[in-house]
Amino acid sequence: xxxxxxxxxxxxxxxxxxxxxxxxxxxxxxxxxxxxxxxxxxxxxxxxxxxxxxxxxxxxxxxxxxxxxxxxxxxxxxxxxxxxxxxxxxxxxxxxxxxxxxxxxxxxxxxxxxxxxxxxxxxxxxxxxxxxxxxxxxxxxxxxxxxx
Numbered sequence: 001x002x003x004x005x006x007x008x009x010x011x012x013x014x015x016x017x018x019x020x021x022x023x024x025x026x027x028x029x030x031x032x033x034x035x036x037x038x039x040x041x042x043x044x045x046x047x048x049x050x051x052x053x054x055x056x057x058x059x060x061x062x063x064x065x066x067x068x069x070x071x072x073x074x075x076x077x078x079x080x081x082x083x084x085x086x087x088x089x090x091x092x093x094x095x096x097x098x099x100x101x102x103x104x105x106x107x108x109x110x111x112x113x114x115x116x117x118x119x120x121x122x123x124x125x126x127x128x129x130x131x132x133x134x135x136x137x138x139x140x141x142x143x144x145x146x147x148x
Contacts, residue, residue: 019058019075021046021096022089027060027073028081039081042071045089047096061099068100 019025026043044062047070051057056075061068073080 019046019049019083019085020089021048021094022091023085024087024089025060026084026086027071028083029073029077030079030081042073043086044069044071045096045099047099048094061096 023046024044025046026041028039028041031038031040042060042062044060047059047061049056049058054074054076057072058075059070059072061070063069
């Protein structure tokens with residue numbers, strides 16, 4: 001059991017216990033490179049917390065250049081220098097896995113229907129007939145003219 005103390009440190013109450021899913025956090029963690037130590041940061045949204053005691057972890061997700069990235073941190077790891085709570089979230093779920101499929105602000109648009117989206121005022125594009133649609137293999141000059 002000494003290896004548990006080595007990895008997780010002493011079993012004292014953690015100051016990070018207030019982190020919950022939906023919170024936006026910045027995690028400062030230690031990076032060892034060639035005998036030197038520097039601090040890196042990982043900023044994102046907490047999508048889950050799990051476990052109890054020394055095996056308690058939280059998962060942080062961020063999107064950089066359109067690519068989603070997740071990282072799991074133990075609550076009481078010695079490699080974590082500090083955790084900054086940037087914004088406290090209010091969510092109704094404990095696991096925010098649906099954010100993996102969400103792109104941009106679509107989750108806001110899907111959840112709240114706009115008041116101007118009634119069926120009578122909705123703009124519709126004109127329907128195309130099958131003959132006027134150009135197939136992907138044919139060049140535009142060889143399109144079949146519609147027989148009207």
